[in-house]
Amino acid sequence: MTRQIVLDTETTGLSAEGGDRIIELGCVELVHRKLTGNNLHLYFNPGRDSHPDALRVHGITTEFLQDKPRFDACAQDILHYLRGAELIIHNASFDVGFLDKELQLLGLPPLGEHVDSITDTLAMAKEMYPGKRNSLDALCDRLGVDNSGRQLHGALLDAELLADVYINLTRGQDALLIMDDAGSGADGQPLSSVDLSQFALPVLVATPQELAAHEDVLAQIDKASDGKTVWRTLSVAA
Template sequence: MREIVLDTETTGLDPLRGDRLVEIGCVEIFNRMPTGQTFHRYINPQREMSKEAFDVHGLSTEFLADKPVFSAIAEEFLEFVGEAPLVIHNASFDIGFINAELERTARTPIPRERLVDTLLLARRKHPGVSNRLDDLCSRYAIDNSHRTKHGALLDAELLAEVYIDLIGARQSQLILAERVEIRVGTQADAPRRQRMEPLLPRLSESELAAHQAFVATLGDKALWGEYA
């Protein structure tokens, strides 16, 4: 099954108040394993960056000034995600911004039925504790030491690793690999079992005599003559 792990960065917290997307990062996974295929774009939000948002991701108004606007990358983005489920941490935040941008370009919003919210999954599996992405990386021993600031592609890559552990897919793969190794090893290395006593012959004396008489009619050069 194909899934897309997705993360965004924005100019603020509320698309209804004019905040815009500034970065999208996507990681493709197939049968719960990253394929190496990614989608990553910076986006010109056509507005000033708030100080609070800049402190989070470090993307300045000046840096984004020459980047494409969302309408220029919308089709490429939609083509990459296709109809796959979207795996997002705190999905309502990201999809709110994505759908606001799609609506601005007269495109169909992404339905919420396609979303897999890893924050909700984490809260069910680890209730009563913090389930931020950094916390989950620490919990599952995923190296995030290079994450000094938020970044859409980096966070999507980390989330893909977290998601695989969160749903137990990595453990299942290890168990399967172990079973395959044991099964192959048994076939290749196990000694053949020998019967304590040989089986009794299943042919009667008359059947053996009839067979030998038939083989005799095949001539001395017949292959069966070597086994008569």
């Protein structure tokens, strides 16, 4: 079973080492790239106020958090939920840094020792869209994910949006009919072979407008990489 957890946190500020704490955790489960509804959403009493700048971002007040549990009361349940999964996180170093700090305060191993792997969608997006804005909002706009309900940051809402963004970022994988060792597809169902010789596939030639748009995109990528793109070198050598 391919199990992925899309994870996001909200915190009292930007510095885990400086004493800031997690106040909200939102997790969305994907199995075989499908939403299962088996999500995890928790608020925590951090024992301190949020920095004014952080409060403006998430709007979660000290008063709201007063009756919420401490992180230590939920730590084992969180680790049980996450154990063995691939985590999908946007700007993973931030969230992982805070979770590692919470675990360290409890004398527990860091997050990476409890999960299978951690994938950073910010790093993925930077590779796919060099020189572009790659915030969660920017990716939602670029990939057609509806984020109109995101007036303030919230861990569960952001995890749900990121799940849609991740599926769109990696959608090309769905188009490839690649069989695993057991001869099954991504959904675990057997794949039947198809004789493509019976099809007459048309060749669609790009229009001048499409060629110009393609060249413009290549030029933008070439500029963002300081002229280090491989196709320029190959075209000159040819």
